[in-house]
Amino acid sequence: MAALKEKRTCGQRCEDFGHFVWDSDEGKFMGRTPEKWVYISLYYVSFYAVMTSLFSLAIWTLMYTLDPYTPDYQDRLASPGVMVWPDTYGEEVIEITYNTSDKASWMKMTKILNEFLEPYNDTKQLECNNYNCTKGKYFLQKHFLGPHHTKYSCPFLQSMLGPCSGFEDPTFGYNCSMPCVIIKMNRIINYLPTNRTDVAPYVNCTVLEGEGNVAKIEYYPENGNMDPSYFPYYGRLAQPSYVNPLVAVRFSLVGAKHAKIQCRVVSEKISYENYHDPYEGKVIFYLKALK
Numbered sequence: 001m002a003a004l005k006e007k008r009t010c011g012q013r014c015e016d017f018g019h020f021v022w023d024s025d026e027g028k029f030m031g032r033t034p035e036k037w038v039y040i041s042l043y044y045v046s047f048y049a050v051m052t053s054l055f056s057l058a059i060w061t062l063m064y065t066l067d068p069y070t071p072d073y074q075d076r077l078a079s080p081g082v083m084v085w086p087d088t089y090g091e092e093v094i095e096i097t098y099n100t101s102d103k104a105s106w107m108k109m110t111k112i113l114n115e116f117l118e119p120y121n122d123t124k125q126l127e128c129n130n131y132n133c134t135k136g137k138y139f140l141q142k143h144f145l146g147p148h149h150t151k152y153s154c155p156f157l158q159s160m161l162g163p164c165s166g167f168e169d170p171t172f173g174y175n176c177s178m179p180c181v182i183i184k185m186n187r188i189i190n191y192l193p194t195n196r197t198d199v200a201p202y203v204n205c206t207v208l209e210g211e212g213n214v215a216k217i218e219y220y221p222e223n224g225n226m227d228p229s230y231f232p233y234y235g236r237l238a239q240p241s242y243v244n245p246l247v248a249v250r251f252s253l254v255g256a257k258h259a260k261i262q263c264r265v266v267s268e269k270i271s272y273e274n275y276h277d278p279y280e281g282k283v284i285f286y287l288k289a290l291k
Ligand SMILES: *[C@@H]1O[C@H](CO)[C@@H](O)[C@H](O)[C@H]1NC(C)=O
Pocket: 099, 100, 101, 102, 290, 291
C-alpha cells in the first residue's frame, strides 16, 4: 500500500542501505551470510567454467576440421571473372572516356593505372617473388617449400607490359589516341584454365561497335598471354605474395575515336556466355577519346 507508506527522510534511507550492506544482527553481507556468498560464487564460477569449456570445445572441433589453406565454401566460382583498368564507370557500363587536350582528364586515368600497378613495381616483385619460375608450365607445388611455410609465387613485373608499363610513356597513351587498358582475371583457388599443361590463356579483344575507329590492337606481354606458371593459385595463406598475371592492350583510335570493346580471356575452361554474370570470362567497355 504505497499510499500508507510513511515518508522517510534521506538519513533514514541511508541507514537502511547501510543495514542492507552489513546486517550486524544476522551477520549478513548484502542480504547473504558470508557462507552463502561463498557457495553462490562457487556455483557461478563452475557454471561459467563449464560453459566456456563447452564453447571452446565446439570452436576447436570446428577449426580442427577446417583446412586453413583452402576455403570450405567455394561452389559458385567455376569460371573466373575478368576486369579492366582504368575502372571508370558511367551509368552502369564501364566508360573509359578522356580528353586528350585536358591534362586533368588524362592524368586521372594515369593515376588509376599507376596505383593499380603499385604491387607490380619491378623492385618490389624481384624482392618478394625471387623464385626462378619455369615459363610455359603450370607451377604445381605439393609442399610448402617457401619461406615461413608458404608456397612460391612467380614475379610479374610492371616492365613486362612494355609500352603500356608507364615507363616509356608515363601517360599510358592517354595524352594522345593510343590508350592502354589493363586486363586482369580474378583468381580462383586451385584453378587451372586448361586441362593441358602447356597452353596459356590469352586475351582477345574485339570491337563490337565502331570498328572503323580502331586501327590497331596490340597486346603486352606478347600475344596477350597469361603464362601458365601463374597457375594454380593456392590461396592467400599459402601464397601471400601472389600477384595476378596481367595483359595490357593498346588501342590506336582513329576517326570518331569511339568504340565498344569486348576483351575475352580465351581458354578451354573459361566460359564467357553466362547470361547471369556478364563479367564471367570477358569484360565489355566503351573507349572514347575526346579533343
Ligand atoms: C577537352 O578539353 C579542352 C581543354 O580543356 C576543352 O576546350 C574541350 O572543350 C574539351 N572537349 C570536350 C569534348 O569536352
